[in-house]
Amino acid sequence: RSMTKTRAGGDVIADWLHEHMGGAVLRKSSLGGSSWSSAYRYELDNGKHLFVKLATSGDDTMFQGEALGLQAMYDTKTLRVPKVYHFGPLDSPQGGGTLRGSGSFIIMENLDMQGRPSMHELGAGLARMHLAEPGDENARAGRFGFAVDNTIGGTPQPNGWMDDWAAFFRERRLLHQLRLAGDAALTRMGERLAAHLDRFFEGVQVKPSLLHGDLWSGNYTGVSGVQGPEWAILDPAVYYGHHEAEFGMSWCAGFSGDFWKGYHSVLPKEPGFDERRDLYTLYHYLNHYNLFGGSYRGQWRLAPAVIFKGRLLLKQGLP
Amino acid sequence: RSMTKTRAGGDVIADWLHEHMGGAVLRKSSLGGSSWSSAYRYELDNGKHLFVKLATSGDDTMFQGEALGLQAMYDTKTLRVPKVYHFGPLDSPQGGGTLRGSGSFIIMENLDMQGRPSMHELGAGLARMHLAEPGDENARAGRFGFAVDNTIGGTPQPNGWMDDWAAFFRERRLLHQLRLAGDAALTRMGERLAAHLDRFFEGVQVKPSLLHGDLWSGNYTGVSGVQGPEWAILDPAVYYGHHEAEFGMSWCAGFSGDFWKGYHSVLPKEPGFDERRDLYTLYHYLNHYNLFGGSYRGQWRLAPAVIFKGRLLLKQGLP
Ligand SMILES: Nc1ncnc2c1ncn2[C@@H]1O[C@H](COP(=O)(O)OP(=O)(O)O)[C@@H](O)[C@H]1O
């Protein structure tokens, strides 16, 4: 029995595609998957191609964070982002409702991953996304967060709105990961740093920017567009935050000097950027600690070093 | 005038394709490029698709390291590697010879980047490549190095054969990068670590394995194969070395627990792996220092921390 069949024997995805994309499924190719999801390309008899991800467990909120995040980035009309058509639970003939634990799916535009524009364009496009007028009224009102919580890697990422950026980053990012880590020594070190976060933002005006939120090299790619190759960004952990927080994963993004030139030509670099980037990196190091710490040693071992460096900076006085 | 035209007005690449791949060029699409190279897909009227990279300066040794490295990995028949058909200088009607500074090109199989097999398969396939009988007689005789020097990122990587792995890694990897860095304090720290490298290898038998040499997430990808999605590896800095040295870039490779299970199911993990991986990581940190240190601060700042940790290990006694 196919995973996408409902208990009643219908195929939720094919049904949805037929009803809303106006075509019957001609071909379905497996594109592999991760431990909790599998991906397919559907070709319809009307020539449309769709990219579909399935999760075999969990409810339809599984893809909610991804869907709303992709949609928000898509709406900025800056970098290329696959258009999301639908997400829902698998085990319902209507593809709606909230039956728990039966699996879920997301249907989006299929991108053709070919070509590679200049790195300068990626930087400039990302900066334009960061400068785009927020689509969410909370963000327009100057608040930080997102309409829904989502995940970073596999870790829950809380996005409840807050007025102050340093407070948001302290509470929903650093302290959240430290609580998950549950390591007394790390927590003691981290809390002392967290208590003085404001000092990293002295003289800096932070406005809510739409962030991809997990921008490493695995999540951007060249795709073919109508006018030649374009940069697309995928698999985000979107929220509205300080634009510099986007660079917490840039130790693994392969951004060239050209990228930075492009980015800073649109959004100039501010004093203290390097020190704040250490803070933002720390969030992702702590996340790696929480994701991988138990099973094998890796990058996460650097978290204490970064905390130490941050506290040293506080003592010596920031730039 | 097209970049691929010779001074005499012929098109070296089209001529070569016509003569050796038996087809005329139907379409040529630009796939973008880096600061020193540009990439194209050529479609021939006999249905063949080729991937071509051009460099507008330098001689034909430009792509020699890449070509011989890809070929050596291809010959192991393990992971998917694009087949290299030809490389040569641009400015010669024969596509041969060694005219300096006129640019060069490489022609290889075009891979269709779609799909994603399991991470377990990537790990197992990589381990099989590491265990493959070396194609080079020096490596079969137990020596470390490669037939030609190549580059890592943009940095020269010397590969002259040596009998002893610790000596090779000290001389051609660590001390080489320290010399390029030309930082007195870093060199003093690093040299003291380098002097005692042997101790990291006590009780470990190191055999020459064919290494990709620059295995981060940007250099492996799912591609479509005859029997479904396969893993391909690209853009290598190949040499024969200790198989664990392959993981010097794995802080930016996105390898999941499943990857490691796959790898170690074929090539079991040995005691001291984590400490040696720090050493191998250090090589790449130093390289990032040399590539980016001047223009902006980044990951390279971690090099001193890793050296420090290595020397601490030496003092405390290795595991
Ligand atoms: N819109 C799309 N069109 C075509 N391929 C896609 C699309 N989105 C993702 N992919 C491919 O599927 C792979 C997995 O997608 P990703 O969103 O990263 O999944 P996961 O959440 O399982 O990590 C990507 O590496 C990419 O190759």
Ligand SMILES: Nc1ncnc2c1ncn2[C@@H]1O[C@H](COP(=O)(O)OP(=O)(O)O)[C@@H](O)[C@H]1O
């Ligand atoms: N054999 C191939 N077939 C199709 N596309 C390829 C092939 N090799 C590389 N590419 C594409 O071209 C891009 C650049 O290739 P790469 O070898 O990494 O170039 P560079 O040396 O300029 O970094 C890759 O990211 C990939 O998308």
